[in-house]
Each structure stands twice: as C-alpha cells, then as structure tokens.
Amino acid sequence: AQRVTQPEKLLSVFKGAPVELKCNYSYSGSPELFWYVQYSRQRLQLLLRHISRESIKGFTADLNKGETSFHLKKPFAQEEDSAMYYCALSRHNQGGKLIFGQGTELSVKP
Amino acid sequence: EPEVTQTPSHQVTQMGQEVILRCVPISNHLYFYWYRQILGQKVEFLVSFYNNEISEKSEIFDDQFSVERPDGSNFTLKIRSTKLEDSAMYFCASSVPGGNNEKLFFGSGTQLSVL
Numbered sequence: 001a002q003r004v005t006q007p008e009k010l011l012s013v014f015k016g017a018p019v020e021l022k023c024n025y026s027y028s029g030s031p032e033l034f035w036y037v038q039y040s041r042q043r044l045q046l047l048l049r050h051i052s053r054e055s056i057k058g059f060t061a062d063l064n065k066g067e068t069s070f071h072l073k074k075p076f077a078q079e080e081d082s083a084m085y086y087c088a089l090s091r092h093n094q095g096g097k098l099i100f101g102q103g104t105e106l107s108v109k110p
Numbered sequence: 111e112p113e114v115t116q117t118p119s120h121q122v123t124q125m126g127q128e129v130i131l132r133c134v135p136i137s138n139h140l141y142f143y144w145y146r147q148i149l150g151q152k153v154e155f156l157v158s159f160y161n162n163e164i165s166e167k168s169e170i171f172d173d174q175f176s177v178e179r180p181d182g183s184n185f186t187l188k189i190r191s192t193k194l195e196d197s198a199m200y201f202c203a204s205s206v207p208g209g210n211n212e213k214l215f216f217g218s219g220t221q222l223s224v225l
Contacts, residue, residue, distance in 0.1 A: 044153070097166055
C-alpha cells in the first residue's frame with residue numbers, strides 16, 4: 001500500500017537557521033512526489049514537485065529512491081516560511097490522486 | 111491568479127440530513143477532485159471526476175456520497191445521510207488537462223460539522 005510519513009508534527013527553528021522537513025514514502029512503483037504548503041488561513045498550494053527539480057522560495061527537495069525519502073530543505077529559514085507543509089505522493093499516471101502525509105507545522109521564530 | 115471557490119465555508123447539519131457542498135473549479139480545468147481532512151488527521155482523497163464521470167474513488171466514497179457537475183461550472187459533493195464521522199474539512203481541487211503530475215489547485219475548504 002502507498003503511504004507517506006512525516007515524522008515531525010512540529011518543527012521550530014530560528015530565523016536564518018537551516019530547515020529540513022522529513023518525508024518518507026512507501027510505494028512499490030515509480031512515485032511522483034510533491035510538497036504542498038498551507039499558510040495561515042490560506043488554501044493548500046503546490047510548493048514543488050520532484051520531476052521539476054526546481055527551487056521555490058529557496059526550498060528544494062530531492063527524491064532519494066534508495067532511502068524512499070523526499071525531504072524538503074531550505075538553508076536559511078525566514079519567518080514567512082511558517083506554515084503547514086504536506087508531503088504527497090501520486091502513482092505514475094494518477095497525477096490527481098494524492099496520498100498525503102500528516103503534515104509538519106514549521107514555526108520560524110524571530 | 112484564478113482560484114477554486116468553495117461554498118459555504120462552514121456548514122452545520124444534523125446527523126441524518128443531506129448536505130451539498132459546492133465548488134466552482136477554475137474555468138479551463140477539466141479534472142476535479144474532492145478531498146477531506148478530519149481534524150488532526152491526514153488529507154484524504156475522496157474522488158476524482160473527469161469528462162462527466164467519476165474516474166477514481168476511494169474506499170471512503172461509499173454510496174452515501176455522490177458528485178455532480180450540474181451546469182458546466184459547479185462541481186458538487188452530496189452526502190445523502192450525514193454521520194457524525196463525516197465531520198471534516200472538505201477540499202475541492204481542480205487541474206488542467208495533461209494527466210500526469212498536473213498541479214492541483216485547491217479551494218479554501220468547507221468545514222462540515224455534523225451534530
């Protein structure tokens with residue numbers, strides 16, 4: 001069965017510190033991995049996806065198939081990064097059906 | 111940027127009553143979805159809809175649930191006889207054609223409270 005695990009419910013860092021939000025997945029085929037973000041009182045929105053290999057708002061994530069991980073990283077956290085972050089997986093050819101992790105709340109303190 | 115619109119933002123209903131949650135997807139999108147999030151739990155896929163029919167549904171999406179695109183702009187989720195455990199935030203989403211890895215645009219959600 002497909003599963004996404006985000007082990008940390010809450011991650012609290014100081015401004016300027018590096019951030020790593022962990023995501024591990026379980027899937028037997030070739031997954032597509034995503035990070036979605038939900039800022040306070042806003043809607044879920046796509047932050048980045050592994051196939052694009054992009055950096056958005058300073059965040060990057062690398063798919064590590066050996067470790068079945070897709071950790072989200074940012075070298076220097078900003079206060080405006082405080083939000084709920086969800087890792088999600090979709091099966092190949094099933095782009096719209098996402099399997100979400102439980103989410104990690106990132107709190108960046110001044 | 112265009113947005114997915116959901117109404118109402120909060121719906122309170124009595125157990126056993128029917129509710130209809132409404133969504134207006136982004137106008138040129140062709141794939142539509144419903145997800146839900148019970149308080150403290152994961153966001154869960156309910157159903158996807160394309161070309162006027164359900165393309166996939168989860169185990170959660172039983173006979174009590176139905177979806178419809180009644181007029182070419184709205185996309186609705188109906189729960190026929192609500193249960194206490196249906197209390198959740200319900201998210202509508204839509205995406206552009208393209209099949210794989212399309213970016214989902216989510217609405218801001220309807221908080222359903224079943225009393």
